[in-house]
Amino acid sequence: MIDDIKSEADERMAKSLDALNHNFNKIRTGRAHPSLLDGLRVEYYGSETPLNQVANVNVEDARTLSLTAWDKTMIPAIEKAIMKSDLGLNPATAGEVIRIPMPMLTEETRKGYIRQARHEAESARVSIRNARRDANGMLKDLVKEKEISEDDERRGQDEVQKLTDGFVAKVEKMLAEKEADLMEI
Known part of the structure; x- marks a missing residue:
């Protein structure tokens, strides 16, 4: 029974780490990475469709993403979705290819992204501690029921x-890596 509780807590804590990693991928650094556009949705024949299902996203160089739409009539809708996003990107269309240059990050922008990363890390730590609290509550219930x-x-x-401490250490390591990535010029 204790092993079941421990494995359930481990699973929940691992999901918190996955969520943190997903949230960190949304915070853009100075480099181009296709995962920046993962959250974008495009109006496609009356329904909101993820961008990666209507276009191929590639890294052209360290500071440029290129998109190739599978349906050429979708190019204006894709451009519109990128501009409306809160990523601060300005796409440039050259025929059938949409290029998205990554603007340089200012010091102020970097600090804002670091604040956002710290907030995401704290949310992950809270989630991990909630899993610990729930596991300890289940253990207490087992004692009450003898x-x-x-x-x-x-x-x-x-x-x-010990499990909680290990996962919190992983969160701290991920946060330190993200901060170093953001401060890199």
Whole structure:
């Protein structure tokens, strides 16, 4: 039973890390990366469709993304979606290819992105601590129902705490890498 609780907590904490990684990918650095456009949706025949389902996204060089729409009539809609996004990007169309140059980040913009990254990391830490709280609550319930002893509960809580510490350390490492990436010129 304790192992089930521990594995459930481990799963929830791992999902928090995945969510953090996904959120970090949305924070743009000075370099071009196709995942920047993952959250964009384009109006396609009356429905909102993810950009990667209507166009091929490639990295042309370190500071330029290129998009090739599969349906050439979609080019204006794709441009419009990129401009309306909060990414601050200005696409330039050259025939059938849309090029998106990555503007240089100012010091102020970098600090804003670092604040955003720290906020995302704190959300992940809170999520991990919530998983720990829930696991400890389940252990307490097992003690109340006399299914495990108090010593087993203590041992279980220690294991869950070690798990929590490991995941929080991973969050800190990811945050440090993202901050270093953002401050790189």
